[in-house]
Amino acid sequence: MVDDKLRTPGAVRDAERWTAHNYHPLPVVISSAEGAWLTDVDGRRYLDCLAGYSALNFGHRHPQLIAAAHAQLDRLTLTSRAFIHDQFADFCRELAELCGKDLVLPMNTGAEAVETGIKVARKWGYQVKGVAAGQANIVVAEGNFHGRTTTIVSFSTDEDARADFGPYTPGFTVVPYGDLDALTAAINENTVAVLLEPIQGEQGVVVPPEGYLPGVRQVCTERNVLFIADEIQSGLGRTGATFACDHEGVVPDMYLLGKALGGGIVPVSAVAANADVLGVLKPGQHGSTFGGNPLACAVAIEVVRLLATGEFQRRSAELGERLRAGLEGLLGKGLVGVRVRGLWAGLDIDPALMSGREACERLAARGVLAKDTHGSTIRLAPPLVITEEEIDLAVAQLTEVLAG
Missing domain, CATH: 3.40.640.10 (Type I PLP-dependent aspartate aminotransferase-like (Major domain))
Structure with a gap:
C-alpha cells in the first residue's frame, strides 16, 4: 500500500517490534491532525472516520479545547x-x-x-x-x-x-x-x-x-x-x-x-x-x-x-441523515446491513466480497480511515465537525471499494 522509499513502513515495523500486540492497527503512521483530517509521516492526508472510537467527537485539536489545555498547563x-x-x-x-x-x-x-x-x-x-x-x-x-x-x-x-x-x-x-x-x-x-x-x-x-x-x-x-x-x-x-x-x-x-x-x-x-x-x-x-x-x-x-450549546448534537443529527442516505444506497451493492444513529454507523459487508479488515485497508489506500469489528463489519464515527462534502467523499470512496 505504501512505497518502500517512504517512512511509513519503517515506522510500522518499529511499532510492531517494541509494542505488545494488544491491537492490530492499520499500517498508517499519523504525525499531525486538524479537524476531521489526519496527516501521516509521509505527508499524506486521511479523512478520519473513526474519531478515536468517539474520543474525538469535536475533531482534532479543537481550538477552544486546545486553548483551555494550554492555559491550564501554564498554571x-x-x-x-x-x-x-x-x-x-x-x-x-x-x-x-x-x-x-x-x-x-x-x-x-x-x-x-x-x-x-x-x-x-x-x-x-x-x-x-x-x-x-x-x-x-x-x-x-x-x-x-x-x-x-x-x-x-x-x-x-x-x-x-x-x-x-x-x-x-x-x-x-x-x-x-x-x-x-x-x-x-x-x-x-x-x-x-x-x-x-x-x-x-x-x-x-x-x-x-x-x-x-x-x-x-x-x-x-x-x-x-x-x-x-x-x-x-x-x-x-x-x-x-x-x-x-x-x-x-x-x-x-x-x-x-x-x-x-x-x-x-x-x-x-x-x-x-x-x-x-x-x-x-x-x-x-x-x-x-x-x-x-x-x-x-x-x-x-x-x-x-x-x-x-446543542450545536454538536444538531450537527450529528442532521449530518447523520446525510450519512444514512448515502450508506443505505449501498445496500445490495456490497453492503448487506446498515445501522445509523447520528454520526455513528455500523456497516455489514457481504462476507463473500471481503472482510472488514480488507475493506478498511482499501479505504485507507483511498484516504479514508475506518475500523473493522467482528469479521465483515466496519464502523464509521467521524468527528462531529465533519462537513457534508466530507461525508460525501467518505461514501464515494466506500462505493469504489465495494465495487472492487
Whole structure:
C-alpha cells in the first residue's frame, strides 16, 4: 500500500517490534491532525472516520479545547485528590447539570468509570436495597463491551477479550441484548443493577429494538434495581443527542461517561448519578490519583460547554441523515446491513466480497480511515465537525471499494 522509499513502513515495523500486540492497527503512521483530517509521516492526508472510537467527537485539536489545555498547563496540572483545585467544582457542577444529576465522580478511563459504577451499585445494593452480604448481582447483555479489566472481561461474551484471563469475577448474569423478557426474568432479589450500552458500539453499532430501553427503565423502577447506562462511546453528541438514551426519553439512574469528555486531549471519565446512589461512597472507599486532575477538568469544562450549546448534537443529527442516505444506497451493492444513529454507523459487508479488515485497508489506500469489528463489519464515527462534502467523499470512496 505504501512505497518502500517512504517512512511509513519503517515506522510500522518499529511499532510492531517494541509494542505488545494488544491491537492490530492499520499500517498508517499519523504525525499531525486538524479537524476531521489526519496527516501521516509521509505527508499524506486521511479523512478520519473513526474519531478515536468517539474520543474525538469535536475533531482534532479543537481550538477552544486546545486553548483551555494550554492555559491550564501554564498554571497547574496535578494536585491529587488530597487537595481541591480551582477547576474541580466547576467541572463537577457543569457536568452534573448537563446530565441532570446531583453528583459527579471523575475518573480517567472508560473502564475505570465502569468499575466505579459496579462498585457503587454493589454498595448501594447492600446499604440501601438490603441485599445479603456478598450476594449482589448485576444483569448485563451479550455482545457487551465495557472495557478490558479483569472484572469487566469476566462478563464479556467476546472470547478474544475473555479467554485465558480467569479466574473470573462472579456476580453477573448475561442475557441477550434487546430481549426485555430475558432481562426481566434474570432479575431477582439480589439484583442491584442492569448495566447496558444503549447502543452497542464495539458489536457493530447495534441499536436495540424500539421500546427496549423504556422497558428496561420501567422494570428497573418496579424491581428497585439501578439502571446504569454506559454512554462512554454513545454519549456526548455522537448519536444526535446528548445521550443515546435521550432518543427514547429514558433517564438512567447512572451515566458512565468517558472518551469525548477529554476532548481527545487527556483521558477523562466520570460517573454521574443522584445523591441517593453516589452518596453511598465515603472517603477512602474509592479514588484515583489522576481522577479529576486540573488539566483534565479544564479541558472537560470546555467540552461540557460545547455540548451545552446543542450545536454538536444538531450537527450529528442532521449530518447523520446525510450519512444514512448515502450508506443505505449501498445496500445490495456490497453492503448487506446498515445501522445509523447520528454520526455513528455500523456497516455489514457481504462476507463473500471481503472482510472488514480488507475493506478498511482499501479505504485507507483511498484516504479514508475506518475500523473493522467482528469479521465483515466496519464502523464509521467521524468527528462531529465533519462537513457534508466530507461525508460525501467518505461514501464515494466506500462505493469504489465495494465495487472492487
